[in-house]
């Protein structure tokens with residue numbers, strides 16, 4: 001098992017503020033909901049690997065005949081056990097699932113890019129081998145992975161907050177309501193566009209000089225939580241790598257679903273694969 005000293009990502013994920021951050025999350029994205037509802041069936045044995053603070057646990061456990069959440073950070077597992085004392089959680093590195101029997105799970109889920117943080121390459125490849133081993137024949141693997149070519153950031157703002165502010169300033173019925181709303185909306189959209197341009201420039205400066213951008217696969221530093229070493233790969237590379245481990249691609253979907261995913265915009269992609277052979281030994 002990697003120690004926090006050997007794996008800087010583990011050190012970050014073990015920090016109390018990072019554990020608290022993940023333990024406070026309690027939603028599914030539309031992309032996850034669609035893939036879970038499409039490929040997971042009631043009564044399945046599901047392994048939620050890199051479970052973090054248990055964001056996906058309630059949904060997956062409500063569906064599963066057997067649910068196990070696993071993470072290599074003991075602090076994350078402690079947070080999950082506190083939040084969901086009725087569910088099963090184990091401390092386990094994705095690269096060593098020896099505590100789980102072969103062909104024991106119908107599905108493995110690695111949400112929010114957990115596989116990308118299994119570094120170095122050897123750890124990610126070993127994890128894929130282990131996932132293949134613990135899956136039943138035709139078992140389902142759903143995970144997401146960062147897109148190295150995402151350099152454009154879409155402008156985003158919250159229209160409800162603008163409407164609420166306009167109502168507070170001008171009142172709902174006043175003649176001033178519309179002019180105030182339009183002025184606020186115009187200002188907010190301009191700020192959002194400016195922010196998006198600034199973030200896109202920062203990303204382009206960071207990513208364009210990297211091998212990962214041009215090759216379509218490699219490592220980048222994810223600025224989240226102070227800087228995580230992150231494996232990144234374009235969908236073609238992900239499909240090739242997983243094929244090498246006897247997985248068949250079923251579905252690729254941008255995390256920005258229901259928006260149309262764009263090669264240079266979509267931050268990360270979700271994948272559904274199915275296991276094609278009885279053993280993943282290479």
Ligand SMILES: C[S@@+](CC[C@H](N)C(=O)[O-])C[C@H]1O[C@@H](n2cnc3c(N)ncnc32)[C@H](O)[C@@H]1O
Nearest residue numbers: 013050051052055072073093094111112114118
């Ligand atoms: C970005 S968080 C995602 C948490 C959760 N899946 C979610 O969707 O909210 C990544 C998680 O993967 C875990 N992780 C990273 N590398 C791992 C490994 N090699 N084995 C098991 N867990 C790992 C981290 O501890 C962290 O909790």
